[in-house]
Amino acid sequence: MKNIFKVLGVIALVMVIGFSFMACPEEGGDGSGDTNDFARSNLALRAVPIPASDGEPWVIGSYSEGDSNFYLIDVGTVLNVHISTIANTHFNGTTPVHFSRTTVNQSSITQSLTSTISNTVTFTDTNTHKVGIQASWKKKFPIGTFSAKASYDWTGTVTNTRSNSLSTTDTFTTAEEFTESITTSFTVGGNGEPAGWHRYALYATSDVYFLIETSLDNQVLKGWETLVCARQGELIPKWDYSSNGIFDNSPIGEITFAEDFYKNLPPVGTFIEPPSIWPNNYLTDNILVRNTWKEIDNHKDVFGQHHDLVNFNVFGIDLETMIQQGYKTIHFFIKMDVRRGSNNYGEQRLHLFHSPATGITQLTPHISFWLPSNQTSWTQRSFEFNNVSINNFISNEFVLRYSSLDRWWYTEKVYVQLLFKK
Secondary structure, three states: OOOOOOOOOOOOOOOOOOOEEEOOOOOOOOOOOOHHHHHHHOOOOOOEEEEOOOOOOEEEEEEEEOOEEEEEEEEEEEEEEEEEEEEEEEEOOOOOEEEEOOOOOHHHHHHHHHHHHHHHEEEEOOOOOEEEHHHHHHHHOOOOOOOOEOOOOOOOOOOOHHHHHOOOOOHHHHHHHHHHOOOOEEEEOOOOOOOEEEEEEEEEEEEEEEEEEEEOOOOOEEEEEEEEEEEEEEEEEEEEEEOOOOOOOOOOOOEEEEOOHHHHOOOOOOOOOOOOOOOOEEEOOOEEEEOOOEEEOOOOOHHHOOEEEEEHHHHOOOHHHHHHOOOOEEEEEEEEEEEEOOOOOOEEEEEEEOOOOOOOOOOOOOEEEEOOOOOOOOEEEEEEEEEEEHHHOOOOEEEEEEEEOOOOEEEEEEEEEEEEEO
């Protein structure tokens, strides 16, 4: 079994410098189709928190200076943190909207990070009442406002092995460099998009830390900063749609600490390994399950197409062990290179099954997606099957199938990452 605390982020989408990006339609080019399908296929990504440990806060660095102790705590990793909105516009359903990307700014990034972390990190008091990090911080520091920081400013020594894989980059600089590296123009309304709000958003896998200052006996909290560092190679640009302008990035799960966790921090200089237990959220490596291109023919049904049979062993786990450890559901994060096979619009579909047998029922509703007519080069798209019961799998494998409603298309590299939840 691989180290259960090893967290590998999702693979970043590949962007081409200087291209003109058309908003991806989720309906037919003639305006036909189901707006609900469009909405389901273009929902904002929800954050996925992965705690660094399931016990006491994991101290990865500490030192004393003057009359204070300073601690650096590894809070965990959060997938799909909304970093910034590169472009945002409202389409009235009639008149196409043409615009170019906007430049990211530090205040908007700070606001986005603060919003995600406020919903992700919670605290419990002695009566097991649970409050968010903003309320807990405000209780300790009545004068001031909680705000997540986009930079890492620890000056001490980090002593744990996991830190080698953690990001310490400045999130604002990372996002700014990414957006400045692309010249992108947009048109919304020329490909059958429904009326509503359309945004081009930037997400990232991010590592979260607490920088804590306490009295020498750790009984008084003197300072508390929350640092959020986006991983440079794991930025995810994505089109989002909302009929009312509200984009939901709320987390799937949370990271919880005791309200006065700082009072029980270990002595300065002590290296604490996290408890060797199975966490509530177990994230596998991101695995390339296929590296060859396949044509998906619109004249064949789903069982007549190519399919990918994937054994859970390739992720370093087996299904029976995960069931024994108490895991109940599996989230499938899928990245796939796709391109059009014709110049006409058509609906493409992705399916999840428990075995390669034909004629069986899929485990969860299929995912529909559409590619614009000018999408003749390979592009990477992201898909998620969420909350699939682990008991639905009859053996140590799952199957990805592909189909087309009325136009053929091509699929090539397929990456899969799994999140098991108790």
